[in-house]
Amino acid sequence: MSIYCCPQSDLAAAQTVSDAEVEKYFAEHKQELAKEERRASHILIAVDKSAKAADKTAARKQAEEILVQVKANPARFAELAKQKSQDPGSAVNGGDLGFFAKGMMVKPFDEVAFKLNKGEISNLVETDFGFHIIQLNDVKSTSLADVKPSVIEKLKQQKTQSQFPAQIEKFTELVYQQSNSLKPTADALKLAVKQSDWLTRSNAADPLLGNPKMIEAIYSDDVLKAKHNSEALELAPGQWVSARVLEYKPVSTQSLLEVTPMITAKLKQEKALALAQADGAKKLAALQAGQVENLAWGSAQAFTRIAVEGVSDANLKAIFKANTSKLPAYVGGAVPGRGYVIYKVIKAIDAPALSAEDQFRMQENLAKMYGQVEMAAFIDAIRKDVKVKYQVKPKAE
Template sequence: MFDLVQKNKTAVQVVLGLVSLGLVVGFGIGGYSAFHDSEPYLAKVGSTLITERELAEAVGNRNVPDNMKPSLVAQLVSQQLLQEEARGLRMVATDESLRELIATIPAFQVDGKFDPKRYKELLANQQMTPEMFQARLKQDIVARQLIGGFSQAAIVSSAVQGRVEKMLGERREVQLAFLGADAFLKGMSVTDEEIKQYYDANQSEFKMPEMVKLEYLVLSQAALASGQQVSDAEIQKFFDENKEKIGKPLAEVKSQIKDLLKMQKSQAAFRDKAREFNEIVYQKADSLKPAAEAFNLQILKSDWVSRESAKERELSNPKIAEAVFSDDVLNKKHNSEAIEVSQGVMVAARVVEHKPEQVLPLADVSAKVADKLKMEKAVKKAQEDGVAKLKALQEGQGVNLAWSPAKALARAEAHGLDDEQIKAIFRVGTDKLPGYAGTEVKGKGYVFFKVAKVLPADQLPAEGKLQMADALAQMYGQVALDGYLEALRKQIKVEYKLAPSKSQEK
C-alpha cells in the first residue's frame, strides 16, 4: 500500500492545491456538463474534449501561461489515451483499494489516523466533494497501474548497469572561484541616448496591462450541500438498504450517511440552482445584488485583475478574464454570465473599476533602465575577463582568484550547480591535474572550477544495486511507454487545436 500512496502522491497533491505549473499533472479528464457543450477545445481524444476548463482544473485552477499550454495539453492527452485503453481492458480500481489509499494519506489524518472531517474540509477548500475526488483518484490509479507494467517489464544488462554505476559514482574534488559583475560595475556608465534607445526598443517591458477591479458572486455545490436537510427516516432507509455493505451499527456511521445524502441531494439540485443563478445575473444585468439576495450570497470584491492573472483563486480561470474584458461587461457595465470555474463552482462578476493598458513614461523608468544597462555592461566585462583568466590557468599561468574549500562532487549531486557547470567539471581531462574549466553565469559573471583529484566510484551495496536497476528499468520503461502511447494515437483519434511539438507529445 505504501507504493500505491507514493505513486499517487502527485494526484493527491493536485487536488489539495500543492503543485505548481511545470509539474506533472496528476488527474485525467473528468468530462463536463451541458453548460459547455459548445465550448472550444484544446485537444480531442476519441470523443473526449480537453478544454481550457479541464486544463485549469488539472493545475489547481491556476492561470496557465500560453507558452506552457502545449506541454500540459500533451500530458493530458497522454493520460486520456491511457484511460481509454484501461477502459477497453476493463481495468478498474476497487472501492476497497481506494478507501485504503485515502486512509493512508497524511494530509487527511489527525494524530496518525484518518479523519473524515479533515478529509471533507480539505476537499471543500478546493471546491471538491469526496465523490469527485474519489472518481478522479480512481482514474489516476488505473492509469498508473497500466504504466507500471512497462517499468516492470524492462530488463537492463549487468554490463550496462556496471558502466552507469561507474560513471555516476565517480567523484571529483573541486574548488570554485567566482568573478562577479559587481567588481566592474563602478566603472560602467551609460548615456541618455543609450537609455532612450533601450526604452524605445523595449516598450513591452514598460507596459502596464489593462486591469479591472470586480465585484463577484460564488455559487458552490459544497456550500449547497451543507444547507440540505436530511431526516432520520432517510438515514434509516439508506442504512437498511445498504446494511450488508456497511457492516457497522447505525450509530457509528450515521453522520457519514447524513453527509452522503446531503451531497446526493445537492448534486440533484445544483444544476437547477446554477441555471436559475445564471438567469438572474443575466436578466438583472445592472447589479449582482438580486442574485446575492436570492441565493443568500456575499458580494465579494477583487484586487486588480488582468487578462493574465488574478490574486483570487475563483477568478484565475481564463474564462473569467475573457468575460470581464468583453465589451458587454467592460464597456456596457453588465454582469458576466455565470461561469463554471471548476466542477461544482459558478462565478458571476461585474467591473467596478478599470485601468486601460499604458506604457510608463521614460521619466518614470529612466533610472531603472540605466541600472540595467550598467549591469549588462559589467556582466559582459566580467565574462570576457573570465574567459581570458581561464585560458591563462589552462596554460599554467598564475591567476589571483579566491578559491573555495575543496568539495567532492558527483554527476548526480548538483550542490547548487546547473547542468552545464556539472558537464564542464566532468569534461576536464584527468591525465594532468589540477585541471580547469569555467562557464558564464547568466546575468552575474563567470565561475571557475579547479579539479584537483578524481575519486573512483565506491562499490554499491546490494540495496543500492537494486535501486539502480529499478531506476534504469524505469528509464527503459519510459522509452517503451512512449512507443505504446504512439501506437495508441494510431488507434484512438487525437485532434489538437493547440498543436504540441513531437517532444511534448511524449
C-alpha cells in the first residue's frame, strides 16, 4: 500500500517569512503581543470587607504605622513583610508576589501596582482582603525577540491558509488525472510517498489508513482491482490523502499449527496475570493485617489529588482514603494487563495555605463554574417544559 499525504503542516513548513514581515506584524499587534508584567511585594493587614467599623479602623491604624516605617526606610520592606504581613503565601518571601500581568490582581491593587515607578512604595490600598502596602520591584515587557518565533509561525500559517485551497485543488486533480501512479502528484507538489505494511479492514498500523473513509476507498473495486489511485479524501482538518494498492492477498483462515504459538503465549500471559493479581491481593491483605512482607518498595513519591501519570483514578482515591492515624498504611489494586500494585502510605502532608489573592481567584472561578452549571440546568428545564412545533410552509406553485 502506497500513500501520499498532503498535510497543511508540510505546506506551512515550506513557507518563508522575512524580518520585515515580522517587524510589521509586531508593530501592528504590539498591544496584544508586548504585554507588560510587573513584580511587586506587599504587606497585608487583613480585615474582612463585612467587618465592623471598629475592626476596620484598627486594621487601618496598624497598616498606617507599618507604612510610616517602610517609607522611612524602604530597605526594611522585606523584613517588615516577614514580620507583619498577614498574607501567609507571600510573607515568608518578604511579601514578594512574583511577576503578574495586568488584570491578575483584584482591581484596586492592580490599578495602583501598574501606576507605580520601579522601587516606589504605595500609600495604603484597600481591597476586600484588607489594607495593602505595595512596593514595585521590577517591570518587564515582551520584546520582539521574545515573540519572534511565534510571530513567524503565525505568518507561515496565514500564508498557508491562503495557498492551501489551491494546493488541495491541484492535489485532487492530479491523483485523478494520473490515476496509475502517485509519483507524478508527489513530484509536482514536492511531497512524499509512503509505503505501509500489510493491513486488513479492521487493522492498520497507520491511523490514516485505518480511517473508515480510507478503508472504504481502498477496498473499492476501482482501487483494489483496477489498481487506480483512490480519490483525494480529507481525513482530518488540513490532512488530505490518496492511496493505491501495491499488493493484495485474499482473506484466508490460518491453520491450527500456525496459530498455536500465538494462542499458547496468550493463555500463558492470562494465567500469569491472574496469578500475579491474586498474589498481590494476598500480600496487601497480609500487610493490612500487620504481617511483615518482604517486598521491594520503590522510591518515595509525593502525591496530590490531581491525576498522577501511571496511577489509576481508583488507586489514587484509595491512597487519599487511607487511614493515616496509624502509619504506614497500605492500599492497592489490580492494574489491567500488568498485574497488581501496592502503595505504602508513610506520611500525610497538609496542603499549603492559600494566599488571600489565590483564595479570591479560586472563589471567582468556582462562582463562574457554578453559574454555568446552574444556567445549563435552567436551559435544560426550559427545553423539557416547552414544546416547539415546526411547520414548513409549501412554496407557491
